[in-house]
Structure formats: C-alpha cells, structure tokens
Amino acid sequence: MAARHGTALVTGASSGIGELYADRLARRGYDLVLVGRNAEKLGTLASSLAAKHGVKVESLVADLGDAAGLSEVERRLDSDASITLLVNSAGLIGGGPLSDGNLDALSQMLAVNVVALTRLASVAAKVFSARGTGAIINLASAMALIDNAGAAAYAASKAYVLSLSLSLDLDVKPKGVQVQAVLPGYTRTPMISDGAGLPDSVVMDADAMVDAALAGFDSGELVTIPSLESPAAFDAWVEKRADLWPHLSLSIPAPRYTAAKASAA
Template identity: 55%
Template sequence: MSNPSLGTALITGASSGIGEVYADRLAKRGYDLILVARNVDRLSALATRLTTETGRKIETISAELGNAADRNKVEARLRDDAAITLFVNNAGIYAGGPLAEANLDDIETMLDVNVTALTRLASAASANFVKQGRGTLVNVASVLALLDTPQTASYGATKAYVLSFTHSLDLELSPLGIQVQAVLPGYTRTPMIGNGAGIPPELVMEVDDLVDAALAGLDRKELVTIPSQHNEGDYARLIEARTSLLTGLVGNRPAPRYAA
C-alpha cells in the first residue's frame, strides 16, 4: 500500500537524466506525478515502472516546450491544477560551440526552452501556488551560471538567467509561504553530455547522487544548491561580495574616474 500523497509534482524533462531520477525519488517520497517530456515511449515506460513500484498516480504529457501550443498545454495545467504542490522546472537543451560559427536556429531553440519556457512555466506555477498559499518551485540551472567558458556563451547565459531569476523570484514568493530553489549541477552523467564520455571521471557526478543532493538541499531550505561544492561558505561569500556593491550601483553622478 502506498503512503498518503504529498500532492502532485509536475516534472519537465522527465524522460531521462535528472528529470527521470527526480520522478523516481519524488514518487518514493509520496508524490503523485505529472511527467512532461518529448519521448512518449520513455515516459510511458517510466510511468509504468513507478506505478508498479510505488502505487502512486502518474500521468504523462508529451510536449515539446519550444513549441507554443505544447508549452501552453503545460502552462494551463500548472496554473489550474490545485493538486500540484511541487514543480521541478528541469527541461533544458544545450547548443554550444563558438558563437561566430553557431547555428542560430539551434541557439534560438535553446533560448525558447531554457529561458522562455522556463519563465512561462514558473509564472504559471507561481500563480497557482500564490492562490493556494503553498507550493515549491525548483529551477534547474547549472554551475555554468557562475563560470565564463569559451564555446558555451549562450548556454551559460541561459543558466545565469535561471539563477538570477530564482534569486528574485524567491524575494516575491517566500514571504507568501512558497519555497524556491535553484539547483546548479556540474558535469553529470546524463545524455546531454554523452554520459560523461571524454570527461575525466573524477569530474562527473552520477545523476542519482546529484538529485539526492538536490533534494537534501531542498529539505535544508537552501535557495541555491550546488551539489559538487564542498565548502558551503563559498557561495555565501559570493553573495556577500555582490551585496557590498549595492551602495555604488546607482547614483546621480558618474564615478570620478569617468570624468572628462
């Protein structure tokens, strides 16, 4: 017999990698699930396995989040389904290489999924959670949000957006009783990076470990969880340094060094 439901968790990018493990862990924690991804066969197989193992109610939605009609379908569910108590905003795609040589259609598609869809879905979930007076929103970013690296300019920028977006969204939602978290994976053994092929193994985290750490961070009420960062004070010091800049960011006169 399954445990009483903790509500419904909707997970995007749920058919493989990080999203698939979130589905496994959350079903075992007691959530019913709505799994969203493009791959219908993988979604169905995952739903069947988790229903058998956990007894949870699991629904699948086939959607390409770069497609407006598909995205709108998921938005509507997030906005209107009062049973949804947790949203894992995980879907993302990668397009890299030197920007001067980039396929701009691929870049645009990445922006549609990593930024536009992520924002619209977070907005829909937030509206639902505010109305219900409760809820949890998890945005999956990347450590590239904090790193400047060649050949990942556009992808890293999308993840920097997710991190900044989450910080500001927390200021809006946490006073209303809604928990917000950004998760920043490093190299993780998922299909997005060819399951770690060509990367030194000491730099690649197993996806199970990544998600377990992310959920531990959620339980600890962390706003930002960086599973591979052993010194938890490092990010706090970064935020302190950024905060110290605030008094000089606005003013009615340029700094003396810019005088003509």
C-alpha cells in the same frame, strides 16, 4: 507507506536528471505529471513508477520549445489544484560558440532553457502564492558561475536561471512558496553521454546528484551546488555581489570617468 505530498509536475522527465527526480519524488509519495516530447519513454517510465511506488503517474507529451506545447503545460499547472511542486528540469545544450553563428540552434535552446522555464515558473508562482504553499525547483548549472567560450549562450541561460530564482524567491517566499535553484556540475546523463573527454573525478552520477539536491531542498536551501562542501563559499560570493549594490545606480558618474573627460578636453 510514504507521506502524500500532492502532485509534482516534472519537465524533462523522459531522461537524465528529470527522470531521477520523478523516481525520487514518487518514492516520497508524490503523484506525478511527467513532461517531455518522447511519448514512449514517458509512458514506460509512468507505468514503472506507478507500479513501483503505488502513486498516480501521468505523461504530458509536449514540446516546450513550441508555443502550443508550452501553453498546454501552463494550462495544466494553472488548473490542476493537486500540483504542489514544479521541477523545471527540461533543458538542452546547443549552439556552440556564438562566433559560429548557429542562430536556430541558439534560439531552440533559449526557448526551452529560458522562455519555457520562466513561463512555467511564473504560472506556478502565481497559483502557489494564491494558495500560500508550493515549491519550485529550477535546474540551473554550475555553468551559471563559469564563463565558457564554447557554450556562451548555455552558460548565460543558466546564469539567467540562477538570477531568476534569487529574485523569484524574494517575490514568493513571503507568500509561503519555496524556491530552489540547483547548480549541478557535470552529471552523468545523456546530455554528456560521450563523457566530453572529462575525468571521472569531475562527473557525478545523476542519482547521487539528485539525492544531494533533494537533501538541499529538504533543508530549505535557496541555492544548492551538490559538490560544494562549504555553503559559506557561495554565501561569500553572494555577499561580494551585494557589496556592489550601493554603487550601481547613482545620480552622477564615478569621478574617475568625469576626471578622464576633463583631462581629454
């Protein structure tokens, strides 16, 4: 019999990475609240996970890009004291290059990848901090670290999730709450169902990705990049970034700019 951990609320549970999280968390003994728009898929998954793992599984059908749907999930997180883990996996890639001007598609993507994820993380941070326990897993992407002309807003949304998670950790870790940002590379799910013309060597199976991410979670990693062998490589990037901090806000401009102005006068 698996240990009891409380309830995990998993967004994007109707497909891909979120669906795998639901399976693995149920196997660990978590009860589940599965969030997505596809009621049929959620219902089928809920029945099968409950039967397979002997846990309580409930579907919460909600469109996270819609204010009413999002509020319903926020209310659940806020009011259900059994919830001990939020997995923010819902997300989409859309809009294409900014120069295509697909404004509605860009907004729909940002509503889920940025606005919904932030609001749910905030509610969870508030209630978990008050209880002095709980965990928040945010699905970012390796694209957080890669500039991409064809998916600029998607990449930026994932850079946002990474940045949000790093700052959120500073806020809630002292209050007993664990935060993890997961940065998968290409992962075999319906999101990249056409394979996107990618070689097999750069695409990970979703079950291997989620198992690696959960191993990172178990070891308390703040940032998990499932394919990265040496965490020192990421730590070096973080340290390089921190090297800039003493230079980012000073009372006077850098001499190279004032010298340029003086020579132009």
